[in-house]
Amino acid sequence: MALIVQKYGGTSVGSIERIKNVACRIAKFQSSGHQLIVVVSAMSGETNRLLALAKEAQENPDPRELDVLVSTGEQVTIALLSMTLIEMGFKARSYTGDQVSIHTDNAYNKARILKIDEDKLRADLDAGYIVVVAGFQGVDETGNITTLGRGGSDTTGVALAAALRAKECQIYTDVDGVYTTDPRIVPEARRLKTITFEEMMELASLGSKVLQIRSVEFAGKYKVRLRVLSSFKEGGEGTLITFEEDDNMEQAIISGIAFNRDEAKITVLGVPDRPGIAYQILGPVADANIDVDMIIQNVGVDGTTDFSFTVHRTEFARTMGILKDQVQPHIGARDVVGGDKIAKVSIVGVGMRSYVGIASKMFRSLAEEGINIQMISTSEIKISVIVDEKYMELAVRILHKTFELDQAP
Amino acid sequence: MALIVQKYGGTSVGSIERIKNVACRIAKFQSSGHQLIVVVSAMSGETNRLLALAKEAQENPDPRELDVLVSTGEQVTIALLSMTLIEMGFKARSYTGDQVSIHTDNAYNKARILKIDEDKLRADLDAGYIVVVAGFQGVDETGNITTLGRGGSDTTGVALAAALRAKECQIYTDVDGVYTTDPRIVPEARRLKTITFEEMMELASLGSKVLQIRSVEFAGKYKVRLRVLSSFKEGGEGTLITFEEDDNMEQAIISGIAFNRDEAKITVLGVPDRPGIAYQILGPVADANIDVDMIIQNVGVDGTTDFSFTVHRTEFARTMGILKDQVQPHIGARDVVGGDKIAKVSIVGVGMRSYVGIASKMFRSLAEEGINIQMISTSEIKISVIVDEKYMELAVRILHKTFELDQAP
Numbered sequence: 097m098a099l100i101v102q103k104y105g106g107t108s109v110g111s112i113e114r115i116k117n118v119a120c121r122i123a124k125f126q127s128s129g130h131q132l133i134v135v136v137s138a139m140s141g142e143t144n145r146l147l148a149l150a151k152e153a154q155e156n157p158d159p160r161e162l163d164v165l166v167s168t169g170e171q172v173t174i175a176l177l178s179m180t181l182i183e184m185g186f187k188a189r190s191y192t193g194d195q196v197s198i199h200t201d202n203a204y205n206k207a208r209i210l211k212i213d214e215d216k217l218r219a220d221l222d223a224g225y226i227v228v229v230a231g232f233q234g235v236d237e238t239g240n241i242t243t244l245g246r247g248g249s250d251t252t253g254v255a256l257a258a259a260l261r262a263k264e265c266q267i268y269t270d271v272d273g274v275y276t277t278d279p280r281i282v283p284e285a286r287r288l289k290t291i292t293f294e295e296m297m298e299l300a301s302l303g304s305k306v307l308q309i310r311s312v313e314f315a316g317k318y319k320v321r322l323r324v325l326s327s328f329k330e331g332g333e334g335t336l337i338t339f340e341e342d343d344n345m346e347q348a349i350i351s352g353i354a355f356n357r358d359e360a361k362i363t364v365l366g367v368p369d370r371p372g373i374a375y376q377i378l379g380p381v382a383d384a385n386i387d388v389d390m391i392i393q394n395v396g397v398d399g400t401t402d403f404s405f406t407v408h409r410t411e412f413a414r415t416m417g418i419l420k421d422q423v424q425p426h427i428g429a430r431d432v433v434g435g436d437k438i439a440k441v442s443i444v445g446v447g448m449r450s451y452v453g454i455a456s457k458m459f460r461s462l463a464e465e466g467i468n469i470q471m472i473s474t475s476e477i478k479i480s481v482i483v484d485e486k487y488m489e490l491a492v493r494i495l496h497k498t499f500e501l502d503q504a505p
Numbered sequence: 506m507a508l509i510v511q512k513y514g515g516t517s518v519g520s521i522e523r524i525k526n527v528a529c530r531i532a533k534f535q536s537s538g539h540q541l542i543v544v545v546s547a548m549s550g551e552t553n554r555l556l557a558l559a560k561e562a563q564e565n566p567d568p569r570e571l572d573v574l575v576s577t578g579e580q581v582t583i584a585l586l587s588m589t590l591i592e593m594g595f596k597a598r599s600y601t602g603d604q605v606s607i608h609t610d611n612a613y614n615k616a617r618i619l620k621i622d623e624d625k626l627r628a629d630l631d632a633g634y635i636v637v638v639a640g641f642q643g644v645d646e647t648g649n650i651t652t653l654g655r656g657g658s659d660t661t662g663v664a665l666a667a668a669l670r671a672k673e674c675q676i677y678t679d680v681d682g683v684y685t686t687d688p689r690i691v692p693e694a695r696r697l698k699t700i701t702f703e704e705m706m707e708l709a710s711l712g713s714k715v716l717q718i719r720s721v722e723f724a725g726k727y728k729v730r731l732r733v734l735s736s737f738k739e740g741g742e743g744t745l746i747t748f749e750e751d752d753n754m755e756q757a758i759i760s761g762i763a764f765n766r767d768e769a770k771i772t773v774l775g776v777p778d779r780p781g782i783a784y785q786i787l788g789p790v791a792d793a794n795i796d797v798d799m800i801i802q803n804v805g806v807d808g809t810t811d812f813s814f815t816v817h818r819t820e821f822a823r824t825m826g827i828l829k830d831q832v833q834p835h836i837g838a839r840d841v842v843g844g845d846k847i848a849k850v851s852i853v854g855v856g857m858r859s860y861v862g863i864a865s866k867m868f869r870s871l872a873e874e875g876i877n878i879q880m881i882s883t884s885e886i887k888i889s890v891i892v893d894e895k896y897m898e899l900a901v902r903i904l905h906k907t908f909e910l911d912q913a914p
Contacts, residue, residue: 112561146581152521154588161591164599165584168577172555175574179563182570190573194603195648239604 098263099131099221103231103253106140107270108327109173112180118268118327119180122226126186131221133260135231135253136177138169159204163233163243167193170230170249178228188226191216193233193241198252200234200242207234207242209251209314212259229256250311258318265315265322266334267307272326273335274299274306276501277353281489284502288351290336295351298444298478312337349447349454350499355492357439357485359389360412361471363404364419366430369396373427377403380422386411390440390473390480400430404471406482412436438470439488442480443495455479461498467491507672508540508630512640512662515549516679517736518582521589527677527736528589531635535595540630542669544640544662545586547578568613572642572652576602579639579658587637597635600625602642602650607661609643609651616643616651618660618723621668638665659720667727674724674731675743676716681735682744683708683715685910686762690898693911697760699745704760707853707887721746758856758863759908764901766848766894768798769821770880772813773828775839778805782836786812789831795820799849799882799889809839813880815891821845847879848897851889852904864888870907876900 102122109115118136126132146166150157157165174190181188193200196217200207220227231249234242244251250267257265272287274296279285291299293316297309306324315322316339325334367373378388391405407415412434419432448454458479462469467490471482483491496502511531518524527545535541555575559566566574583599590597602609605626609616629636640658643651653660659676666674681696683705688694700708702725706718715733724731725748734743776782787797800814816824821843828841857863867888871878876899880891892900905911 112558115562149521149581149585150588153524153585154592157588158591161584161587161599164587164601165581168580171577171580172558172574175570176558176562178570178573179559179566182567183563190570192573192650195650241601241604 097129097131099133099260100125101133101135101253101257101260101262101265102268103135103249103266104137104268104327105249105270106137106143108268109136109177110140112176115173115177115180119177119184121268121327121330122181123184123186126226133217133221133227133229133256133262134177135229135249135256136170136173137231137249138166139173142169142172160240163204163241167230167233167241167243170232174228174230181226181228186226187224188228189220190228190230192230193252194235194239196229196234196256198229198234198255200236200244202236202238202240202242204240204242206245207236209234209244209255212255214259217256217260244310248308248310250308251314254311254314254318254320254322257320258314263321265320267311267322267324268327269306269324270326270328271306271324272329272332273324274337274352276351277492277496278355281355281492282353282496282502284496286502286504288335289333290338291351292446293337293339294477295444295446296337298442298475299352299354349451350443350445350501351447352444353492353495353499353501354442354444355439355488357488358409359406359438359440359482360409360415360434360436361404361406361438361482362412362415362419362432362434363402364423364427364429364432365402366400367403368428369399369401374403376427377419377423378405380418381407381415384414384418386415386418390471390482392471392473406438406440406471409436437485438482439485439491440480440482441488441491441495442478443499444478446477448477448479457498458495461494462491465490465494467494506538506540508542508669509534510542510544510662510666510669510671510674511677512544512658512675513546513677513736514658514679515546515552517677518545518586519549521585524582524586524589528586528593530677530736530739531590532593532595535635542626542630542636542638542665542671543586544638544658544665545579545582546640546658547575548582551578551581569649572613572650576639576642576650576652579641583637583639590635590637595635596633597637598629599637599639601639602661603644603648605638605643605665607638607643607664609645609653611645611647611649611651613649613651615654616645618643618653618664621664623668626665626669653719657717657719659717660723663720663723663727663729663731666729666731667723672730674729676720676731676733677736678715678733679735679737680715680733681738681741682733683746683761685760686901686905687764690764690901691762691905691911693905695911695913697744698742699747700760701855702746702748703886704853704855705746707851707884708761708763757854757908757910758860759852759854759910760856761853762901762904762908762910763851763853764848764897766897767818768815768847768849768891769818769824769843769845770813770815770847770891771821771824771828771841771843772811773832773838773841774811775809776812777837778808778810783812785836786828786832787814789827790816790824793823793827795824795827799880799891801880801882815847815849815880818845846894847891848894848900849889849891850897850900850904851887852908853887855886857886857888866907867904870903871900874899874903876903 178190231252322337587599640661731746
């Protein structure tokens with residue numbers, strides 16, 4: 097008998113009919129002798145409905161009150177799922193984040209989990225209950241309701257699995273695992289049986305929306321076995337996220353290709369090449385609460401250099417304004433240029449640590465298709481390039497083929 | 506500076522626009538120097554939406570889970586109202602029943618308030634916050650969410666007013682006070698400036714749906730000044746519910762006329778006139794969880810008597826079945842007869858204590874209209890008659906005129 101934590105997202109519990117399907121799946125697990133904690137999100141559409149109401153009430157909704165509001169979404173689901181399970185003859189009991197208790201810090205809308213009380217849950221599990229917990233929410237030390245930010249239900253699942261030392265945390269979603277790339281772009285894309293934690297981190301941060309990145313970090317930190325499964329397809333084994341490279345039975349050089357057209361690039365031209373310049377450029381951007389992704393600065397020539405970075409596309413105009421008004425005159429740069437018709441394509445794989453020539457293979461295959469690379473950035477297990485937006489799909493397909501991702505290793 | 510508790514029902518907060526109206530009214534009170542605790546219900550329609558979802562999930566929804574579910578309704582409203590107040594530049598903070606804390610017993614769906622922690626609220630009020638509290642809900646001693654039953658938001662308001670010794674508890678509703686009778690039936694019906702607590706109790710229990718009866722009991726017990734006001738009409742003073750007859754400036758003999766066509770009557774004929782017979786008749790009815798309202802037994806003749814009572818109309822068939830199958834053969838009664846085409850009409854007034862002839866005046870005016878009285882029941886401050894359903898409106902109009910309720914005292 098093992099303890100399993102299962103997490104079902106909003107689409108999986110989007111109607112009473114779907115909640116009944118989820119209940120059947122849970123029932124099957126419990127009947128086979130497992131103890132079960134089930135974490136659920138709000139029914140699909142509900143969070144957006146609540147956010148729209150908030151927006152009507154207040155242009156920039158008060159963070160504390162926003163959490164009071166949106167946390168009702170998951171509370172509805174836990175009650176409905178528990179009722180469904182009870183109707184089927186099972187013992188089930190629901191808990192809000194406050195009731196569990198999932199203690200968080202006080203950062204409304206993006207709180208971090210600090211501690212989970214396990215006694216109440218353990219007692220229920222031992223008494224044969226299926227425990228149904230509201231994802232995405234917690235409580236701060238003075239009893240205020242907090243939420244973990246969008247997608248935070250994954251983190252709730254992983255945190256519960258860590259606190260109760262569960263055998264596995266299963267994330268049920270509308271895909272049946274992690275793929276080498278998006279099958280809508282490359283039909284030959286293949287489901288990975290396993291993927292390392294680091295690769296998953298890179299894929300998540302690059303825009304593969306399978307798992308919330310913080311939940312993967314959390315799983316890595318507490319060594320929680322994490323599995324991504326489909327809540328619609330029966331019987332699949334999904335993708336297991338592992339924490340040691342040795343676990344990775346199908347040791348490919350490249351595990352997957354991620355892409356993202358949410359970014360815009362900005363280049364400050366003719367920047368004086370002196371200490372502190374990066375801070376002088378990015379300080380005002382950070383002060384405006386704009387997240388920066390890739391940052392590139394090449395060696396200087398003749399005392400000046402060019403400094404490039406990317407931001408989310410929605411922040412492009414605002415960032416350009418800050419640079420033109422505050423930064424350029426201040427540091428004496430020649431010009432600020434940019435564009436938002438770009439895409440980022442990345443290859444990810446722990447295997448590239450031990451193989452040379454991966455980058456050149458990537459660049460050559462893009463060149464052969466006439467795709468110009470505008471920016472390059474690398475980390476230990478990924479190489480990202482910025483290309484013209486219109487070449488994104490072509491680049492993904494070419495690279496998928498180049499690294500033979502359509503074939504099992 | 507006085508502390509006022511205001512309660513706004515579901516219709517008053519049924520949309521963001523209406524919430525904004527409520528916020529304006531609150532703002533006016535606060536600006537005039539009052540401390541304010543505001544209790545709100547779920548937006549109109551929301552509780553029914555949630556109940557329908559519950560019904561889809563489970564035929565007889567689990568009581569604990571039902572409270573987890575429906576309590577989200579008020580939680581949504583407190584957040585939206587707080588946001589609206591903050592947007593208007595006020596300091597506001599919301600609390601769920603659990604957060605306040607409103608401690609209740611463990612009777613899910615119909616919990617009773619045991620205790621309210623006032624420290625947190627007092628600190629917020631002293632710091633200049635408008636405190637917005639979710640009505641209808643509380644928490645039991647092990648942290649389970651409970652609800653007080655439908656209409657329980659009134660009780661929350663009164664209980665908060667009692668716990669914090671507020672100057673007044675104002676119940677905002679879609680009527681602008683308590684009327685001598687329903688103006689839809691008698692256009693001359695008049696709003697009462699004051700009504701005694703006992704009269705209000707009788708009117709509430711007789712079907713005037715202005716206030717939830719338990720909230721009136723609660724107000725009586727803790728001597729909370731309770732005022733019913735319209736949330737749509739500005740500037741009215743509503744109806745004040747008083748606790749001493751001397752408070753009642755407009756000492757009328759009769760304060761109002763209540764009516765109700767939700768009942769059915771049942772008579773057990775030829776009941777042996779011996780001790781314990783009432784229990785033998787009503788015991789099985791109570792065991793089936795059927796509420797009994799009026800009970801009438803006249804003196805026996807020749808060793809037998811007739812025993813009558815009324816139940817809610819929806820329980821008529823079930824009650825008849827129980828009496829025919831379990832009671833009649835057991836006690837040897839002659840027959841069981843009944844009907845559900847009846848209505849109850851009652852006159853209520855503390856004045857009748859000191860005046861004789863009220864009952865005969867009532868019966869005479871009904872007789873003059875040819876309305877047959879089927880059953881009579883009296884208490885210290887009310888006289889109720891059961892008449893054929895089709896005469897109900899006529900009876901109400903006649904009595905309203907007979908007791909000159911259209912004229913100010």
